[in-house]
Each structure stands twice: as structure tokens, then as C-alpha cells.
Amino acid sequence: SGQPPGKPELIRCRSPEKETFTCWWKPGSDGGLPNNYIFFYNKEGEDEFHECPDYTTAGPNSCYFSKKHTSIWRTYNFTIKAMNEIGSTASDSYYVDVANIVQPDPPENLSLEFEKKVYGEYLLLKWSPPLLGDLRSGWLTLDYELRIKPEEGQVWEKIFVGHRTTYKMYSLNPGERYVAQVRCRSDHGLWSDWSPKSYIKLQKDVRVKD
Amino acid sequence: CQVSLGDLFDRAVKLSHYIHSLSAEIFNEFDERYTQGRGFIAKAVNSCHTSSLTTPEDKEQAQQIHHEDLLNLVLSVLRSWNDPLLHLASEVRRIKEAPDTILWKAVEIEAQNKRLLEGMERIVGRVHPSDLGNEVYSRWPGLPSLQLADEDSRLFAFYNLLHCLRRDSNKIDNYLKLLKCRLIHDSNC
Numbered sequence: 001s002g003q004p005p006g007k008p009e010l011i012r013c014r015s016p017e018k019e020t021f022t023c024w025w026k027p028g029s030d031g032g033l034p035n036n037y038i039f040f041y042n043k044e045g046e047d048e049f050h051e052c053p054d055y056t057t058a059g060p061n062s063c064y065f066s067k068k069h070t071s072i073w074r075t076y077n078f079t080i081k082a083m084n085e086i087g088s089t090a091s092d093s094y095y096v097d098v099a100n101i102v103q104p105d106p107p108e109n110l111s112l113e114f115e116k117k118v119y120g121e122y123l124l125l126k127w128s129p130p131l132l133g134d135l136r137s138g139w140l141t142l143d144y145e146l147r148i149k150p151e152e153g154q155v156w157e158k159i160f161v162g163h164r165t166t167y168k169m170y171s172l173n174p175g176e177r178y179v180a181q182v183r184c185r186s187d188h189g190l191w192s193d194w195s196p197k198s199y200i201k202l203q204k205d206v207r208v209k210d
Numbered sequence: 211c212q213v214s215l216g217d218l219f220d221r222a223v224k225l226s227h228y229i230h231s232l233s234a235e236i237f238n239e240f241d242e243r244y245t246q247g248r249g250f251i252a253k254a255v256n257s258c259h260t261s262s263l264t265t266p267e268d269k270e271q272a273q274q275i276h277h278e279d280l281l282n283l284v285l286s287v288l289r290s291w292n293d294p295l296l297h298l299a300s301e302v303r304r305i306k307e308a309p310d311t312i313l314w315k316a317v318e319i320e321a322q323n324k325r326l327l328e329g330m331e332r333i334v335g336r337v338h339p340s341d342l343g344n345e346v347y348s349r350w351p352g353l354p355s356l357q358l359a360d361e362d363s364r365l366f367a368f369y370n371l372l373h374c375l376r377r378d379s380n381k382i383d384n385y386l387k388l389l390k391c392r393l394i395h396d397s398n399c
Contacts, residue, residue, distance in 0.1 A: 019269055044255045071267040072384075073377050075255050095251040099380050138391030138399050139269045139384070187227070187383060188234045 003031035004087030008080040010094045013101045017133035018072060018140055018186065021065050021098050022058040025080045025091070033084040039063040044075040072098045103190035104142060105130035107165075107182045112200035115168075121206055123169040127182045127195065140186055148180040151199065175204040218333050219390040225326045226386045229319055230379040236315040237372040243309070248362070250369045258374035259350045260290045265381055272388055278338045282346070284385050285334060287378050288327045289347035294371060295320040301356040305368065319375070326382075337393070 006028020015021035027035065039052035041063075052063035076098070080091040110127040125146060133140040146167055147156040161167050172178065178201075181194040263286050266272035272280070299316045302308055355367035391399040 045261075067268065067270070073265070073267060073381055075251070077252075077255070093252065095255070097377065099377065134269065136391070136399055137269070137273060137397050138387040138389075139272070141387050187380065188231050 002033040002084065002086050003029070005029065005031050005033075005035045005082035005084050005089050007089050008037060008082045008091045010078055010080060010091060013096050014190075015070070015098050015102045016105055016130075018098065018102050019067050019134070020070050021101060022062055023065075023078060023096070024058070024062045027061060028082060028089065031084055031086060033086065035082050035084045037061070038081045038083070040079045040081065042077050043071060044077075049079075070098060074098075100189070102140075102186045104140070104184050104186055104192045105132050106192045106195040107144065107184050108195070110180065110182050110195050110198045112178070112180055112198050114200065114202060114206060116206075120170065123172055123178070123200065123202070125167045125169065125180060125182070127165055129165065130184065130192070133186075142184040142186055144182055144184045145191070146180060146182050147194070148178055151177045151179045172202060174202055174206045177201040213332075215333065215336055216394045218329060218336070219386070219394050222326060222329045222333060223383070223386050223390055225322055225329065226379070226383040229322050229326060230376070230383040232315050232319050232322070233372070233376045233379040236312055236319070237376040239309075239312055239315075240368065240372050243312075244305070244365055245369045248365070248369075250366050251373075253366060254370045254373045257370050258377065259294070259352060260287055260348045260374065260378055262348050263287060263290070263346075266385075272385065277389055277392055280385055280389055281330070281334050281337060284382055284389075285327070285330050286346045286348070287382055288323065288330060289345065290350065291323055291375070291378065292327070292347075294350040294352060295323050295375075297353050297356060298368075298371060298375075301353075302368070304357075 008028050009026045011024050011026045013021060013023040023039070025037070025039070027037065039055070040049045041052070042049045053069045054064040054066065055062070057064040074097065076096045078094040078096065082089050107127045107130060110125065113124045113126070115122055115124050127144070129135055129142055133142070135142065141163065143163060144161050144165065146159045146161060148169065149156045150173070159167065177199060179197050179199050181197055183192045183194045185191045263283065265283055265287070266275055299320045302313055302316045352367060352371060356364065356371070358364040358367065391397055
């Protein structure tokens, strides 16, 4: 007994550094039987279809494309085929350009330091780019966005800081404990997740007002 | 006094970043408003008028190409967009209920693309003067399709043009950032 498999669905594709990428799919119903999946793709300008080069690196129900198999600015066409002993079912066709699925890892090492200078007192936020990604050659360029709030507060203040990896904040409340995070994106791609939270407790006698 | 090559590249990268930002926005806005669910992406394959220009498609290829060749490629792609952007700015007005934001972006992209082309010609003039003569570019045959009576065909023509614009503006932006790091910062940005 049993049924043909349900239709699989492509749920997401992501490139963390515009050099490789991964796609994930969600299986349909299994029809009460063990199923196999084949991930087919072809690239813009090519007729023949290829099979996924690597089903394992990125975990179950995924296809990983290493540098060798990754082209930017060319549309990939994907189809996933589910099979069991009763029959097979193919997914819809999906179209992806790697240029449009770049989502970097979060920035690293966010630190908050209170600084007292001749010209004023401020909170200095510093962070570093994600480890994954070639910024040095200019292949990947990142914009950053900060968010900060009093730890007990509800509303985040968001600040877009462009390419910089440091930011001075002047308008804060003495004696308050603050929490901050930072994220990044490549050009006009997808924002990364927020970095882990960083905290600082300001002294009561600091003068951080504008 | 003469503007430094570094400043020329700074201006060019700011412009290319801005143009790609506008190109991504106008594509998304047009797609959301006019072409959702029409499956145009499947037809917009292998259909950019600039696909005859062989351009690097990954980091390795982009890093192996000589900077003069990459500069000339950028020039060729930019020149290939002069004509279509001119007509996009005028034809987009005929789209039914085209919002001002799409109209404004089409006009702004055309203007900024011209500025970037002028800037690039100055850069190439500095880096490799003898190359300025050869005006290689890809001709755009798409004006009649933007004026078709059949709405579906006409919308696809706009979709395809904006899809290619988003792609090519991203290429130009990426190549310029690479060139800037290579030529100005010794590949150590």
C-alpha cells in the first residue's frame, strides 16, 4: 500500500559571501513510504540539467554549491523530484540569481566602551566584519546597522552607519545599563541576523548628553 | 589642480552603488505592482541585450582579468545602457497609473548613468589613454517591445529591461569596487 510522494517545495537559498550558496527544500507528504529526492538545476544559457553537486555539506534536504559550481549574475533554474516505490512528484520550477540571495553572517566582536576625551564623553561601539567573506579585495562590501536601547526599555534606536565599523554615541542617560547589537548586508542584499547582544552600564557621573 | 585617481574612483563607486540601489528598488517596485504571479522570471532568461559582452561571473574570474580589460568592460556595459535608459525614462510614463516613484527613479538612473560614464571615461583616460577610442558596446533592440499594444508583452518587456538593469548595475558596482581596491589600495581594502 502507499501513495506517491507529495510535492516538495524549495524554501530558501542563501549565499553568505557571494562565492558559494546553498538551497533548502521542504519535502511533501511521504505517502507512507521511504522517499528519495533529486535536486536538478541548470544555468542561464545552458540546456542540459545537472544534479546537485553536494547533498551533504549543508545538512538534510539541502544542496550546496561550492565555488566551482557558483556563477553570479546568471539565473539558476531548480527543480526537486521526490520518488518512492509508487511514483514520483516534481516541485515547481524556481529561478534564482546568486547576486540576489547574498546574506552575510553577523558581524563579530561588538564591544561597547565609555570614552572620556577633551572634546567630550561618548560611548564607543566597535565591531568587526564576519569572518566569512572577502572584503579585502572588494568582492564583498558591507553596510552596517546598529541598534541600541536601555536594557529595560522596549524601543530600539536604529542607526545605519554605512561601511564604518565604529560609531560614537553621545546622547545617553548616565547610570543607565544599555544593550546593543549590530548587523550587516552586502550592497542591497539581505540583512544578516543581529550579532549577539553586548551590554554596558554607564557611571552615574558621566556627562554623555549632547 | 587635477583630481586624484583615488578621488575619481571614490566618486565612481558612490555613483555605481547609488545606481544599483535605485535599479534594485525600481525593479522590486515594478514587479510588486505589475508583474506578480505572471512567471516573467522564467522568460527573462538569457534575454539581456548585454549578454553578448563576456563578463566575469565569479570572484576568481574577476580577479584574473587585467584591470584595463575590466575597466573597458565596465565602459562597454555602461555605454550599452545609454539608449535603453533614455527610452525607459520616456516610455515608463505610458504605463497605466505609473507611480511618480517609478518615473522619478527611471529619470534619475538615466542621469546618473551618464555621469558615471563620464567619470569612467576620465578614469580610463588616466589609466590607459589609448583605450578611449574603441567604443565597444551592445546595441539595444528593445524599443519596439516597450511600445507593443498587447499589455502582457509590453509589461514583460519592461520587466526584462529592469531585471537586466538590476543585474548589470550590480556587476558594474562590484567590478568598480574590485578595481578601486586593486588600483588604489593595492588589493587591501
